[in-house]
Amino acid sequence: MLTTRSQRWRDRRASFVPAASEIDPNRLSVDVIDTRRQATPFVEAHHYAASMPVCRLAIGLFRNGPGGRSELAGVCAFSVPINNASVPKNAGLADPLSACDLGRLVLLDDVGGNGESFLVSRAFRLLRRERPGILAVISYADPVRRIDADGQVFLPGHVGQLYATMGSRYVGRSSPRTDLLLPSGRPVSSRAISKIRNGETGERYAIDQIVQAGAAPPAFGEDRADWLQGLVRDGFLRRRRHPGNHTYVFPLVKAAKLACRKVPSLPYPLLDRAALQGDVTALPLFSLAA
Known part of the structure; x- marks a missing residue:
């Protein structure tokens, strides 16, 4: 296994839950949600960045809440790529509009460990239904641990282990900044x-x-x-x-898989669990298996 923990959020603080903790799929549902009225308030309340990127489609994870009412427990937001050059560079697709970024993925801290894959896999299907012109999704993992003014860790840093377990292509790091x-x-x-x-x-x-x-x-x-x-x-x-974020690509259709062959596929990075600050990518930087 590449990962034993899953990142979760609440009140703009990140935490981890055991990946072995499981959800009950019969108690959850996934659907398209309104970006302004539903997705943005949720992301601003819980994600450390407290902001929503320019969104092309927002998907919500719902569960039974108090009084039997539906409650939003997670958001997957597909956003406009960071720039036009990122699509041909990372996905091998010539048209910048043919790919999008996985701009935000936020699940509350009491959602089971496999809740992310449950949400993302279904979000990809809804993305293809609602935005058929989008052929691939690019996702970034920020490996830098962030500490607030009180010395408390509010973002542990991660290397995208979820994306690796979901079969994405790892294409390296974004440019240092x-x-x-x-x-x-x-x-x-x-x-x-x-x-x-x-x-x-x-x-x-x-x-x-x-x-x-x-x-x-x-x-x-x-x-x-x-x-x-x-x-x-x-x-x-x-x-x-x-040092730059780790970059992953999810080709959603055969044409995107063929286009991805233009981009080198690299071994997945590993997490250094002993790292207390800075970049949490383990050295050596990559595992031996692609």
């Missing part, structure tokens, strides 16, 4: 930084996230790039080098 961290230790997304620096749509929301974390808002007429640089200079935002 430099993160800007809030005082809480949470990173400001590179997309939010780009919106602020370039004055793109969504800039005000991105600025508000940083201000809500305790930063002084930009002065009237102040250049937004200068404002960000000032927050770095004053120590409010801290720079930290990131």
Whole structure:
């Protein structure tokens, strides 16, 4: 087995449950949900990033709740790829619209260990039904352990073991980058930084996230790039080098499987359970079996 634990979420804190703990499929259902009214509030409440990427389709995991009413217990959100180049690079598909990212996968901490595969496998089928132009899904695993200002781990870091057990292709790491961290230790997304620096749509929301974390808002007429640089200079935002996320591809149809042959398939990375900080990828970086 590549994994013995499954990552779970509640109130923006990650935890792990034994993969051996099982769900009862007869008590769960999976269906398309409304992104704005259902998926986004759930993700913002429980995922450490507290944000929803630009979503192409959201799928919900439901169970029986109080009073016999249906209760949302997990969300799988398929999002727009991080950039147009990522689709041909990682999936071998020429059309950027022919693939999407697995932007968010969030299950509550009391869902059994095999709940993720139950949700994702059914979400893939719904994705093909609702968005037949999407031929492949790209997923990223962030291996960097994140610690808040109080020294508490809020994201343990993972190497995508679930994706490996589900038969995806591992295609390596995304490009290394430099993160800007809030005082809480949470990173400001590179997309939010780009919106602020370039004055793109969504800039005000991105600025508000940083201000809500305790930063002084930009002065009237102040250049937004200068404002960000000032927050770095004053120590409010801290720079930290990131080695790149592990990248996996799920070809959903035969055409995508053929296209994936253009991209090298690498051995799956392993988790270093002894790692207390930084990158939790084990050394040597890869297992011997592809």
